[in-house]
Amino acid sequence: MSNLQDALNQIKDPTVADAKAQFEQLINEGKAASDAFIKSSAEQLEQWTIDVSNGNMSQDEFDNLVSAQTILAKNFVASQALAAQERAEKLTIKTAELAATKIVPLLVAL
Protein backbone atom coordinates (compact mmCIF):
# COMPACT_ATOMS: atom_id res chain seq x y z
CA MET A 1 0.00 0.00 0.00
CA SER A 2 1.73 3.14 -1.11
CA ASN A 3 -0.79 5.81 -0.27
CA LEU A 4 -3.67 6.65 2.01
CA GLN A 5 -6.28 6.21 -0.71
CA ASP A 6 -5.15 2.61 -1.29
CA ALA A 7 -5.21 1.91 2.44
CA LEU A 8 -8.71 3.33 2.85
CA ASN A 9 -9.98 1.49 -0.22
CA GLN A 10 -9.34 -1.76 1.61
CA ILE A 11 -12.15 -0.90 4.01
CA LYS A 12 -15.37 -1.99 2.30
CA ASP A 13 -17.73 -1.47 5.23
CA PRO A 14 -20.33 1.09 3.98
CA THR A 15 -21.13 2.25 7.51
CA VAL A 16 -17.74 3.93 7.74
CA ALA A 17 -17.80 5.53 4.29
CA ASP A 18 -18.42 8.96 5.82
CA ALA A 19 -15.64 8.49 8.37
CA LYS A 20 -13.22 7.48 5.59
CA ALA A 21 -14.09 10.53 3.51
CA GLN A 22 -13.87 12.83 6.52
CA PHE A 23 -10.51 11.35 7.55
CA GLU A 24 -9.04 11.77 4.08
CA GLN A 25 -10.30 15.33 3.87
CA LEU A 26 -8.85 16.22 7.28
CA ILE A 27 -5.49 14.69 6.40
CA ASN A 28 -5.34 16.66 3.15
CA GLU A 29 -6.36 19.86 4.92
CA GLY A 30 -3.69 19.26 7.58
CA LYS A 31 -0.98 18.56 5.01
CA ALA A 32 -1.82 21.82 3.26
CA ALA A 33 -1.65 23.85 6.49
CA SER A 34 0.97 26.53 6.77
CA ASP A 35 1.74 25.69 10.37
CA ALA A 36 4.62 23.22 10.65
CA PHE A 37 3.16 21.28 13.59
CA ILE A 38 -0.24 20.72 11.94
CA LYS A 39 1.41 19.79 8.64
CA SER A 40 3.79 17.35 10.29
CA SER A 41 1.02 15.79 12.42
CA ALA A 42 -1.08 15.12 9.32
CA GLU A 43 1.88 13.66 7.40
CA GLN A 44 2.81 11.41 10.29
CA LEU A 45 -0.75 10.23 10.88
CA GLU A 46 -1.07 9.39 7.19
CA GLN A 47 2.16 7.37 7.31
CA TRP A 48 1.09 5.51 10.47
CA THR A 49 -2.22 4.57 8.85
CA ILE A 50 -0.45 3.27 5.76
CA ASP A 51 1.99 1.29 7.94
CA VAL A 52 -0.90 -0.35 9.80
CA SER A 53 -2.67 -1.17 6.53
CA ASN A 54 0.54 -2.82 5.28
CA GLY A 55 0.75 -4.90 8.45
CA ASN A 56 3.98 -3.17 9.48
CA MET A 57 2.60 -1.80 12.76
CA SER A 58 0.20 -3.20 15.35
CA GLN A 59 -2.82 -1.42 16.79
CA ASP A 60 -0.89 -1.12 20.08
CA GLU A 61 1.92 0.68 18.34
CA PHE A 62 -0.45 2.92 16.41
CA ASP A 63 -2.27 3.81 19.64
CA ASN A 64 1.04 4.64 21.32
CA LEU A 65 1.97 7.07 18.54
CA VAL A 66 -1.48 8.66 18.58
CA SER A 67 -1.56 9.10 22.36
CA ALA A 68 1.92 10.65 22.28
CA GLN A 69 0.91 12.98 19.46
CA THR A 70 -2.23 13.94 21.38
CA ILE A 71 -0.12 15.04 24.36
CA LEU A 72 2.07 17.15 22.07
CA ALA A 73 -0.94 18.50 20.20
CA LYS A 74 -2.71 19.58 23.40
CA ASN A 75 0.30 21.75 24.24
CA PHE A 76 0.40 23.07 20.70
CA VAL A 77 -3.32 23.91 20.69
CA ALA A 78 -3.01 25.68 24.04
CA SER A 79 -0.20 27.81 22.62
CA GLN A 80 -2.36 29.05 19.72
CA ALA A 81 -4.47 32.19 19.67
CA LEU A 82 -8.02 31.50 20.83
CA ALA A 83 -9.44 31.94 17.32
CA ALA A 84 -7.05 29.35 15.87
CA GLN A 85 -7.47 26.75 18.61
CA GLU A 86 -10.59 25.04 17.25
CA ARG A 87 -9.05 24.49 13.81
CA ALA A 88 -5.75 23.30 15.30
CA GLU A 89 -7.57 20.83 17.54
CA LYS A 90 -9.66 19.55 14.63
CA LEU A 91 -6.62 18.97 12.39
CA THR A 92 -4.48 17.30 15.05
CA ILE A 93 -6.34 15.73 18.00
CA LYS A 94 -9.74 15.09 16.39
CA THR A 95 -8.19 13.64 13.22
CA ALA A 96 -6.04 11.27 15.27
CA GLU A 97 -9.07 10.21 17.33
CA LEU A 98 -11.03 9.53 14.15
CA ALA A 99 -8.23 7.32 12.83
CA ALA A 100 -7.82 5.47 16.12
CA THR A 101 -11.51 4.78 16.65
CA LYS A 102 -13.03 4.39 13.17
CA ILE A 103 -10.29 3.62 10.64
CA VAL A 104 -7.40 1.68 12.16
CA PRO A 105 -9.48 -0.97 14.00
CA LEU A 106 -10.97 -1.94 10.64
CA LEU A 107 -7.56 -2.00 8.93
CA VAL A 108 -6.17 -4.22 11.67
CA ALA A 109 -9.15 -6.58 11.37
CA LEU A 110 -8.64 -7.12 7.61
Added chain:
Amino acid sequence: MHKYPRLFLTSFRIALCGVAPFLCSCATFTEPSSQVTLQQLENAHLAFIDHYTCAGGKPAAWDQASFDSEVAKITQQFTDAEAAVPKTVPARKTFIKNSADLFQRDAALVRKNHCLSPSFAANKKKQLQQNYDLVLKQT
Protein backbone atom coordinates in the same frame (compact mmCIF):
# COMPACT_ATOMS: atom_id res chain seq x y z
CA MET B 1 27.27 63.49 49.48
CA HIS B 2 30.20 61.11 49.24
CA LYS B 3 33.36 62.45 50.76
CA TYR B 4 35.57 61.19 47.92
CA PRO B 5 33.31 61.05 44.85
CA ARG B 6 36.09 60.16 42.39
CA LEU B 7 37.27 57.28 44.56
CA PHE B 8 33.70 56.09 44.97
CA LEU B 9 33.13 56.08 41.22
CA THR B 10 36.40 54.24 40.62
CA SER B 11 35.44 51.57 43.17
CA PHE B 12 32.04 51.27 41.55
CA ARG B 13 33.61 50.82 38.11
CA ILE B 14 35.99 48.16 39.42
CA ALA B 15 33.09 46.34 41.05
CA LEU B 16 31.07 46.57 37.85
CA CYS B 17 33.95 45.19 35.81
CA GLY B 18 34.19 42.31 38.26
CA VAL B 19 30.48 41.46 38.14
CA ALA B 20 29.83 41.95 34.42
CA PRO B 21 31.82 38.95 33.18
CA PHE B 22 30.08 36.80 35.79
CA LEU B 23 26.64 37.96 34.64
CA CYS B 24 27.58 37.40 31.03
CA SER B 25 28.88 33.93 31.81
CA CYS B 26 25.56 33.12 33.54
CA ALA B 27 23.62 34.22 30.49
CA THR B 28 25.69 32.16 28.10
CA PHE B 29 26.03 29.18 30.44
CA THR B 30 22.38 28.62 31.30
CA GLU B 31 20.95 28.30 27.80
CA PRO B 32 23.57 26.00 26.27
CA SER B 33 23.54 23.80 29.36
CA SER B 34 19.76 23.35 29.24
CA GLN B 35 20.03 22.63 25.52
CA VAL B 36 22.64 19.99 26.25
CA THR B 37 20.30 18.44 28.83
CA LEU B 38 17.44 18.29 26.33
CA GLN B 39 19.79 16.80 23.74
CA GLN B 40 20.88 14.15 26.25
CA LEU B 41 17.26 13.25 27.05
CA GLU B 42 16.46 12.99 23.35
CA ASN B 43 19.53 10.82 22.70
CA ALA B 44 18.72 8.54 25.65
CA HIS B 45 15.14 8.04 24.43
CA LEU B 46 16.23 7.46 20.82
CA ALA B 47 18.89 4.96 21.92
CA PHE B 48 16.24 3.13 23.97
CA ILE B 49 14.01 2.83 20.88
CA ASP B 50 16.96 1.57 18.82
CA HIS B 51 17.93 -0.92 21.50
CA TYR B 52 14.45 -2.48 21.58
CA THR B 53 13.68 -2.50 17.85
CA CYS B 54 12.96 -6.07 16.71
CA ALA B 55 15.94 -7.38 14.77
CA GLY B 56 14.73 -9.21 11.68
CA GLY B 57 11.16 -8.95 12.93
CA LYS B 58 11.86 -11.00 16.04
CA PRO B 59 12.55 -9.95 19.61
CA ALA B 60 16.04 -10.52 20.93
CA ALA B 61 16.48 -12.63 24.05
CA TRP B 62 14.57 -10.85 26.82
CA ASP B 63 16.53 -9.70 29.84
CA GLN B 64 14.11 -8.28 32.40
CA ALA B 65 16.83 -7.07 34.77
CA SER B 66 18.67 -5.22 32.02
CA PHE B 67 15.41 -3.66 30.81
CA ASP B 68 14.41 -2.54 34.31
CA SER B 69 17.85 -1.07 34.90
CA GLU B 70 17.82 0.85 31.61
CA VAL B 71 14.31 2.22 32.23
CA ALA B 72 15.26 3.26 35.78
CA LYS B 73 18.39 5.03 34.54
CA ILE B 74 16.55 7.01 31.84
CA THR B 75 13.64 7.77 34.19
CA GLN B 76 16.16 9.23 36.65
CA GLN B 77 17.63 11.39 33.86
CA PHE B 78 14.18 12.86 33.19
CA THR B 79 13.52 13.37 36.91
CA ASP B 80 16.85 15.14 37.42
CA ALA B 81 16.34 17.30 34.33
CA GLU B 82 12.87 18.35 35.43
CA ALA B 83 14.09 19.16 38.94
CA ALA B 84 16.90 21.30 37.52
CA VAL B 85 14.53 23.57 35.59
CA PRO B 86 13.69 26.72 37.57
CA LYS B 87 10.03 27.49 38.24
CA THR B 88 10.48 30.63 36.18
CA VAL B 89 10.58 28.48 33.02
CA PRO B 90 7.27 26.57 33.27
CA ALA B 91 7.11 25.72 29.56
CA ARG B 92 10.46 23.92 29.74
CA LYS B 93 9.34 22.06 32.87
CA THR B 94 6.11 20.96 31.14
CA PHE B 95 8.03 19.86 28.07
CA ILE B 96 10.35 17.62 30.10
CA LYS B 97 7.41 16.25 32.09
CA ASN B 98 5.55 15.38 28.86
CA SER B 99 8.68 13.84 27.37
CA ALA B 100 9.12 11.71 30.49
CA ASP B 101 5.50 10.59 30.12
CA LEU B 102 6.13 9.64 26.48
CA PHE B 103 9.18 7.64 27.53
CA GLN B 104 7.13 5.73 30.14
CA ARG B 105 4.54 4.86 27.47
CA ASP B 106 7.27 3.50 25.19
CA ALA B 107 8.80 1.54 28.07
CA ALA B 108 5.35 0.05 28.82
CA LEU B 109 4.99 -0.99 25.18
CA VAL B 110 8.41 -2.68 25.21
CA ARG B 111 7.60 -4.34 28.56
CA LYS B 112 4.46 -5.79 26.97
CA ASN B 113 5.77 -6.82 23.54
CA HIS B 114 9.50 -7.16 24.31
CA CYS B 115 10.37 -5.37 21.08
CA LEU B 116 9.15 -2.69 18.70
CA SER B 117 8.47 -3.12 15.00
CA PRO B 118 10.96 -1.36 12.71
CA SER B 119 8.12 0.79 11.29
CA PHE B 120 7.01 1.87 14.75
CA ALA B 121 10.63 2.60 15.72
CA ALA B 122 11.13 4.78 12.63
CA ASN B 123 7.85 6.64 13.22
CA LYS B 124 8.55 7.09 16.92
CA LYS B 125 12.05 8.42 16.29
CA LYS B 126 10.68 10.91 13.79
CA GLN B 127 8.01 12.01 16.27
CA LEU B 128 10.58 12.47 19.04
CA GLN B 129 13.05 14.30 16.82
CA GLN B 130 10.40 16.73 15.59
CA ASN B 131 9.21 17.31 19.13
CA TYR B 132 12.69 18.08 20.48
CA ASP B 133 13.70 20.09 17.39
CA LEU B 134 10.71 22.35 17.89
CA VAL B 135 11.72 23.14 21.46
CA LEU B 136 15.45 23.39 20.79
CA LYS B 137 14.77 25.92 18.01
CA GLN B 138 12.74 28.05 20.41
CA THR B 139 15.59 28.33 22.95
